[in-house]
Amino acid sequence: MIGPLLQLQCVTIRFGGLTAVSEVDFQIGGRELVGLIGPNGAGKTTVFNLVTGVYQPTSGAILFAGQPTANLKSNQLARLGIARTFQNIRLFASMSVFDNVRVAVQLHSPHGIRDALWRGRGFREGERAVETQVMELLEIFNLGRFRAANAKSLPYGDQRRLEIVRALATRPKLLLLDEPAAGMNTTEKVALTQLIRFIKDKFQIAVLLVEHDMQVVMGICERIAVLDYGIKIAEGSPAKVRADPRVIEAYLGDELKIQN
Amino acid sequence: MDNAAKRFLFAAVALAVIVSLCSSYFNRYYLGVAIDVGINVILAVSLNLINGHTGQFSLGHAGFMAVGGYTTAKFALLLQGQLPPWAQPLIFVAGLLLGGSMAAVAGLAVGVPTLRLKGDYLAIVTLGFGEIIRVIFQTTEAFGAATGLTGIPHWTNFAWTWSCAALTVFVVACLVNSTYGRGFIAVHDDEVAAGAMGINPVRYKITAFVIGAFFAGVAGGLYAHHKQFLSPGGFDFLKSIDIVVMVILGGMGRTVGVIIAAVLLTILPEALRGFAGYRMILYSLLIIILMLTRPQGLFTFGRAAQRKV
Ligand SMILES: Nc1ncnc2c1ncn2[C@@H]1O[C@H](COP(=O)(O)OP(=O)(O)OP(=O)(O)O)[C@@H](O)[C@H]1O
Ligand SMILES: [Mg+2]
Numbered sequence: 001m002i003g004p005l006l007q008l009q010c011v012t013i014r015f016g017g018l019t020a021v022s023e024v025d026f027q028i029g030g031r032e033l034v035g036l037i038g039p040n041g042a043g044k045t046t047v048f049n050l051v052t053g054v055y056q057p058t059s060g061a062i063l064f065a066g067q068p069t070a071n072l073k074s075n076q077l078a079r080l081g082i083a084r085t086f087q088n089i090r091l092f093a094s095m096s097v098f099d100n101v102r103v104a105v106q107l108h109s110p111h112g113i114r115d116a117l118w119r120g121r122g123f124r125e126g127e128r129a130v131e132t133q134v135m136e137l138l139e140i141f142n143l144g145r146f147r148a149a150n151a152k153s154l155p156y157g158d159q160r161r162l163e164i165v166r167a168l169a170t171r172p173k174l175l176l177l178d179e180p181a182a183g184m185n186t187t188e189k190v191a192l193t194q195l196i197r198f199i200k201d202k203f204q205i206a207v208l209l210v211e212h213d214m215q216v217v218m219g220i221c222e223r224i225a226v227l228d229y230g231i232k233i234a235e236g237s238p239a240k241v242r243a244d245p246r247v248i249e250a251y252l253g254d255e256l257k258i259q260n
Numbered sequence: 261m262d263n264a265a266k267r268f269l270f271a272a273v274a275l276a277v278i279v280s281l282c283s284s285y286f287n288r289y290y291l292g293v294a295i296d297v298g299i300n301v302i303l304a305v306s307l308n309l310i311n312g313h314t315g316q317f318s319l320g321h322a323g324f325m326a327v328g329g330y331t332t333a334k335f336a337l338l339l340q341g342q343l344p345p346w347a348q349p350l351i352f353v354a355g356l357l358l359g360g361s362m363a364a365v366a367g368l369a370v371g372v373p374t375l376r377l378k379g380d381y382l383a384i385v386t387l388g389f390g391e392i393i394r395v396i397f398q399t400t401e402a403f404g405a406a407t408g409l410t411g412i413p414h415w416t417n418f419a420w421t422w423s424c425a426a427l428t429v430f431v432v433a434c435l436v437n438s439t440y441g442r443g444f445i446a447v448h449d450d451e452v453a454a455g456a457m458g459i460n461p462v463r464y465k466i467t468a469f470v471i472g473a474f475f476a477g478v479a480g481g482l483y484a485h486h487k488q489f490l491s492p493g494g495f496d497f498l499k500s501i502d503i504v505v506m507v508i509l510g511g512m513g514r515t516v517g518v519i520i521a522a523v524l525l526t527i528l529p530e531a532l533r534g535f536a537g538y539r540m541i542l543y544s545l546l547i548i549i550l551m552l553t554r555p556q557g558l559f560t561f562g563r564a565a566q567r568k569v
Pocket of ligand 2: 045
C-alpha cells in the first residue's frame with residue numbers, strides 16, 4: 001500500500017454550537033506509533049469516534065488505506081482494520097473474559113448462523129479454531145488464567161489490557177488506544193509502555209495513542225500531535241512538541257509535567 | 261456438546277410423540293393444560309431471544325402470535341375440505357410454517373423501523389404495533405372480524421406442541437451458545453463496543469426479531485388448532501405482558517429459568533382460577549418485589565453475574 005494508512009483531511013465536527021474538532025489534518029503510516037495529546041476536552045476521544053465511525057464529520061474527509069470512510073459503520077470499519085479501546089472501559093459486562101475476546105475473533109471466523117444451528121462438523125471445527133485463537137491471544141497477555149472469570153470482575157489494570165486484547169482479536173491494521181494508562185500505578189504504566197511497543201512489533205500494526213501520562217507518551221511515540229480546543233496546535237517529534245511554546249501554554253498548569 | 265444439543269432435540273421430540281401416543285390414558289384436562297404450557301414455553305423462549313439475549317424490550321409478542329394463529333387457521337379452513345383426510349398433517353405443518361413465516365415478516369416490519377429505538381420507546385412502539393395487528397384482525401371480515409374464527413380443526417396435540425417447543429429451545433440455545441450467538445449478548449451489553457468489534461448490531465437485532473417472531477407465529481398456529489377458536493381479544497397487550505413476565509421472572513436471557521417461569525405461570529393461574537381477576541395485580545406485585553430483591557430473575561442459578569444459557 002502506498003500513502004498513509006489513516007488520513008484526516010480538514011476534519012471538523014460540531015455538536016450544536018460547540019466545535020469539538022476543528023479542521024484537523026493528520027495522518028499516520030502503516031507501522032507508526034503516534035501520540036495524540038491535549039488537555040481535557042480537547043477533542044481526542046472525539047477524533048477516535050470520528051475515525052471509528054461513531055460520529056460522522058460535519059465537514060472534511062477521513063481516508064483509511066486510501067478509501068474514504070464516510071458513511072461506513074463502526075462494524076464495517078472494524079472489518080477494514082480499525083480497532084479501538086475505550087477511555088471508560090466498555091467490556092461486555094455479562095460475559096466471561098473468554099467470550100469478550102471470542103466476540104471479536106468472530107469478525108474473521110468463517111462460520112456463522114447456519115453452522116450454529118446445524119451443529120455439524122464445520123461448526124465444531126470452527127469453534128475449535130476460535131477457541132485456539134482466543135486462548136493464544138489471552139496467553140500472550142497473561143490473561144489465560146482468567147478465561148472463565150466475568151470480565152468486569154478483573155482488576156482494573158487487567159480490564160484495560162483485556163480491552164486491548166479484544167481489540168487485537170479483530171486483527172486490526174490500526175489500533176486506537178484511549179488513555180490505556182488511566183488508573184494504573186507506576187509499575188503497571190511501565191509494563192504498559194513495554195506492552196504497547198511489543199504489540200506494535202509483534203502484530204506489525206500502527207498505533208494511535210491518546211494518553212495524559214507524558215512519561216508514557218514521550219517514552220514510546222515516534223511522533224506526537226497536540227490538540228487544544230479541537231485545533232491541532234503542534235505536531236512533531238516528542239522533543240520538538242515538548243519545547244513548543246503553544247503546547248506549554250495549552251497545558252499551562254501541566255507545564256511542569258511536560259517538562260519532566 | 262454440539263451432539264448433545266441434537267440429542268436433546270431428538271429425545272424431546274421422541275418423548276413428546278410417546279406421551280402423545282399414550283394420551284388416551286391421561287386426563288383430558290391435564291393434557292390440555294400441558295399443551296397450554298408447551299405453547300407458552302415457545303412464546304417465552306422465543307421472546308427471550310429478543311428481550312433477554314439481545315436486550316430489545318419488545319411488547320409486541322402477542323401481535324406476532326396473532327399473525328401466526330390467524331394465518332395457520334385460515335390456511336387450514338381454506339384447504340380442509342379440498343384435500344383428503346390423510347393430507348391433514350401436511351396442511352397442519354405447512355400452515356404452521358406459513359404462520360411462522362408471516363409472523364417473521366411482521367417481525368421484520370417491526371424490527372427495521374424500530375432499530376434506533378431503545379428501552380421504553382421500543383417497548384411503547386412494539387406495544388402499539390401489537391395493538392395495530394389486533395385491530396386489523398378485529399376489523400377484517402375474512403378473519404371473522406370481532407367474532408373471530410370458529411370451527412378450526414382440532415389438530416394440535418401434545419406431540420406437535422412439545423416437538424415445536426423442543427425445536428424452539430434448540431434453535432435459541434444453539435444460536436446463543438455459539439461464537440456467532442455471543443453477538444446477540446454483545447449487542448445487549450454494549451452496542452457501541454459491539455460495533456467496534458465488528459458486530460453489526462442492526463443485523464443481530466433484526467435476526468432476533470425475525471426468529472423470535474417466527475416461533476411466536478408457530479405458537480399462534482398451535483394455539484389456534486388447540487382452542488379451535490380465535491378471537492382478536494385473546495391477543496391484546498395483556499397477553500404480551502404475560503409473556504414478558506415469564507421472561508423477566510425467568511431472568512432475562514436464561515433459557516432454563518424462562519422455561520420454568522413459563523411452566524409455573526401457566527399452571528398457577530389454572531390452579532388458582534378463582535383469583536383470575538387479581539392476576540394482573542399479582543403480576544405487578546411480583547415484578548416489583550422481584551426487581552427489588554432478585555433483579556437477576558427468580559429462577560437463575562449459579563453465579564449471578566455470569567450469563568448461562
Ligand atoms: N456527543 C457529544 N455531544 C456534545 N458534545 C460532545 C459530544 N462528544 C464530545 N463532546 C464535547 O466535545 C469536546 C471534546 O470532547 P472529547 O471527549 O473528545 O475530549 P478529550 O480530548 O477526549 O478529553 P479527555 O481528556 O477529558 O478525555 C468536549 O467539550 C465534549 O463535551
Ligand atoms: Mg477523552
